[in-house]
Amino acid sequence: MPATSVLVLGCGDVGSAVAHRLFRAGARVVLCDLPEPSHSRRGMAYTDALFNGTAVLEDVAARHVADLDAIRALWSAGGAIPVVTLPEDDLAVALRVDAVVDAIMRRHAMPPDRRALAATVVGLGPGFTPGINCHVAVETQWGDAMGSVLRDRATAALSGGPKPLAGIGHERFVSAGVSGRWCTSAAIGQDVAADEIVGTIAGTPVRAPLGGRLRGLPRDGVMVIAGQKLVEVDPRAAPRVFGLGARPRAAALGVCRALGLEAEG
Incomplete structure (x- = not known):
């Protein structure tokens, strides 16, 4: 059965893209991060909702709310994704979410095992192995496998560098x-x-x-x-600094497929 309520951890560009696509797919999604996060690609994320109260990313709004009642009220009203800084474990249990998506995107630290929080825990980024610290993972590294749903193997280790823009990495x-x-x-x-x-x-x-x-x-x-x-x-002649990026889009599609909200292809 497709997941209908989802907690997304991390409001950087990848987590924001995941929340955006889940919202578009009809899921009740809540986005969670630390207070005053230091994400840099703020034009491609919902990060600024935690500072300004609201943020809009490709026609989908997110709104900073303070408590569980406000999350439920926004879910009922629709129109925006709730963004919170509440303790993630308490949040998952109190809301009884169907799924948790860990989109914190740690570069070096090993992600914790959060499988006790929901029936499905999806891991994004290096360090995730299904059956060890998640139920299913999505590949986020550039390449042919980017966005792939992984059920029996780990995500790729951090390697290489950023995708070049105008030949500059x-x-x-x-x-x-x-x-x-x-x-x-x-x-x-x-x-x-x-x-x-x-x-x-x-x-x-x-x-x-x-x-x-x-x-x-x-x-x-x-x-x-x-x-x-x-x-x-x-550095490009036609720079792109706002909106959903290619890698976050691919990761978001993979998450929706992993949760049964879109067909796996």
Whole structure:
């Protein structure tokens, strides 16, 4: 039987795309993350709903709500995806969701086993093995298998690098050199020049790696961790910094197939 209520963990670009597609498929979906998350691709995600109260991604709205009653009320009213910062384990149990989708997308840490939270737990990103820490997984690494539903094998380990844009891969990113509070007056979609200061961490300037349009930039005032991707510049003549990305779309389709909301192909 298809899942009708789904808790999605992580409101970055992948988790947001999953919530978006589930909502379009008619599921009651709730999106959960930490307060003040430091996701950078905010034009391609619902992250800003946790700061502004609402966010819209390709004509589907998300709204920050505070408690279980507000989630249920929004499910009944329709029109938007509830976004919360409530404890995820308590949330899954209280709402009796049919499925949990872990879209936190850890790069190096091993994901925990959350199979006790729902009849179906779907794992996205490196480190998931069906029968070990999820019931089913979806491949998110670029390649022919991207978006595939995995029931008897693990997701691919982190390898390679970002998909090049205009032939530029790692060079379009800046990672945080230290941990601390991120401060910026720049905005997603803003054009920047190479070496232009786009923010600071604990007073240390952070500069654009090349000229182009800002695609990744955490919200002003959040705490960031040394090593995390902080700034991303799209160098293309026709940059794309808003809307659903290709990899998140593929992952979202895989999740809907894994949950029986769309036919597996």
